[in-house]
Structures are given as structure tokens and as C-alpha cells.
Amino acid sequence: AQSVTQLDSHVSVSEGTPVLLRCNYSSSYSPSLFWYVQHPNKGLQLLLKYTSAATLVKGINGFEAEFKKSETSFHLTKPSAHMSDAAEYFCVVSDGIWTGFQKLVFGTGTRLLVSP
Amino acid sequence: GAVVSQHPSWVICKSGTSVKIECRSLDFQATTMFWYRQFPKQSLMLMATSNEGSKATYEQGVEKDKFLINHASLTLSTLTVTSAHPEDSSFYICSAQGRDEQYFGPGTRLTVT
Numbered sequence: 361a362q363s364v365t366q367l368d369s370h371v372s373v374s375e376g377t378p379v380l381l382r383c384n385y386s387s388s389y390s391p392s393l394f395w396y397v398q399h400p401n402k403g404l405q406l407l408l409k410y411t412s413a414a415t416l417v418k419g420i421n422g423f424e425a426e427f428k429k430s431e432t433s434f435h436l437t438k439p440s441a442h443m444s445d446a447a448e449y450f451c452v453v454s455d456g457i458w459t460g461f462q463k464l465v466f467g468t469g470t471r472l473l474v475s476p
Numbered sequence: 477g478a479v480v481s482q483h484p485s486w487v488i489c490k491s492g493t494s495v496k497i498e499c500r501s502l503d504f505q506a507t508t509m510f511w512y513r514q515f516p517k518q519s520l521m522l523m524a525t526s527n528e529g530s531k532a533t534y535e536q537g538v539e540k541d542k543f544l545i546n547h548a549s550l551t552l553s554t555l556t557v558t559s560a561h562p563e564d565s566s567f568y569i570c571s572a573q574g575r576d577e578q579y580f581g582p583g584t585r586l587t588v589t
Contacts, residue, residue: 396580403480404520404569404580450519461508461573466519 362387362453364467372473379423379438381470383451386432392462393434394452395425398469404450410434421445446474478504480572482581489560489588497555497584499570504579505550506572511543514567514583526553560588 367382385391395407408419415427425436434451451467479502489495499509507528512520524545525533532545542564544556553572557564565588571578 394577401485401582403582404571406577409577461510461525462578463522463525464510464578465522468519469517 362389362391362455362465364393364451364453364465366449366451366467366470368470369468370471370473372475373441374475375443376440379436379441379445379472381436381449381451381472383434383436383467384432385434385451385453387453387455389455392454393425393427394454394464395419395423395434395436396450396452396466398448398450400447407436407449441472441474443474443476446472448472478502478572478574478579480570480579480581482568482570482584484584485582486585487587489586491561491588492559494556494558495560495586497557497568497570497586499553499555499572499581501551501572501579504572504574506574507550508573509547509553510571510573510578511545511553511555512569512571514569516567520569523555557586560586562588564588 363386365384393410396404398404407423408417410417410427418424423438448469450469452464454462481500483498509526511523514520523538526545526547528547534540547553567583569583571580
């Protein structure tokens with residue numbers, strides 16, 4: 361079975377400083393890993409995904425994440441936070457097996473707060 | 477990108493009544509759609525996988541007679557909460573499987589009084 365652990369329920373940063381949102385995963389298979397962002401009253405948006413290609417994955421809005429198998433981690437980073445980055449972020453794992461669709465398992469989420 | 481809509485965005489119903497939530501893929505066809513439930517300040521829990529033209533597959537612990545899912549076309553899946561009770565109050569989110577990723581709707585806030 362797959363699972364993800366998001367180590368921080370809340371992360372507070374100042375605008376212009378780096379962002380680090382931590383995620384550890386557990387999977388019986390070679391996993392696919394995702395980061396989604398949820399803004400209030402909007403659907404979840406995919407930031408980036410890892411599917412066994414390059415271990416450093418670049419996503420939208422300047423975010424990136426590095427897949428580290430030895431540490432079973434997939435932390436999300438951004439060099440410089442913007443006020444618009446304030447939202448809920450979910451680390452998500454799938455078993456990587458494509459059968460026409462993939463079932464996703466969500467972490468508990470990390471709320472990113474950005475102060476001016 | 478692909479767009480998924482949900483209707484209504486919020487609904488209040490009385491205990492014992494049923495409420496239907498629609499999930500539509502607006503610019504693509506989706507053989508598979510998913511229904512999730514999100515409790516306040518918590519994660520999304522997969523309730524069921526909905527396949528067009530066949531019965532939905534429910535996750536363990538989800539009552540299929542309580543949460544009726546119909547996926548009658550490649551662009552529409554519906555979730556009906558039957559005989560709703562206050563404990564069914566929650567945020568319900570659907571997603572549609574695209575070619576490479578799932579696209580999520582904005583969610584429906586259900587309040588049962």
C-alpha cells in the first residue's frame with residue numbers, strides 16, 4: 361500500500377524567502393509522486409509530478425521537487441516565496457501502475473502562510 | 477488546461493433528504509472519474525472510482541447504498557447522497573482522469589441540517 365507523510369501541517373515564510381515543504385512516501389512499487397496546490401474555492405492544481413524520469417522535477421510557478429529514493433522523500437521547494445503562493449499543498453503518491461487511470465493517495469496537507 | 481466543473485458549489489439540505497452533485501469534464505472525455513471527501517483541515521479521502529457505463533468501485537468503508545454514483549456519459553458523473561445526515565456534511569471533490577493526470581473540480585460544500 362502507498363502512503364505519504366507531510367511532516368509539517370503549517371509552514372510560515374516571509375515573501376522573498378525560500379520555501380521548503382517536506383514529504384516522505386511509502387510505496388511497494390516504483391511510485392509516481394505529485395504535488396498539488398489547493399487555493400480556496402478553486403480546484404486542486406497539479407504543480408509537478410515525478411514518474412521515474414529525472415529525479416529533479418520542475419513544476420509551475422517556480423516550484424521544484426527532488427525524488428530521493430534513499431531517503432524516501434519528495435520535498436517541494438521554491439527559491440523565493442510570493443504572496444500568491446499562500447495555499448494548501450498536498451503531496452500525493454500513486455503506485456505508478458497505469459491501468460487507464462491511477463488511484464491517488466493524498467497526504468494530510470501543509471498550509472503555507474506567506475507574510476509581507 | 478482541462479477543466480472540471482461541479483454543481484452545485486454548495487448545498488444545504490435537511491436531514492433525511494437526498495442531494496445530487498454533478499461533476500462534468502468540460503473540454504475532454506473521461507472514461508474514469510473519482511469522488512473524494514475532504515473533512516475540515518484534513519486530507520482528501522477517495523470514496524469511489526467511477527467508470528463510464530459500469531458500476532462504480534467503492535473504497536473500503538464507503539457505503540455504496542448511501543453514496544450512489546452514476547457515470548452515464550464520458551463527461552458527466554453524479555454523486556447522490558441518500559437520506560443525508562449531519563455526519564455527511566463535508567466537502568466533496570470530483571476529478572476526471574485525463575491522458576496524463578487527474579483534473580479536479582472546485583468541490584461541493586454539503587451541509588446537512
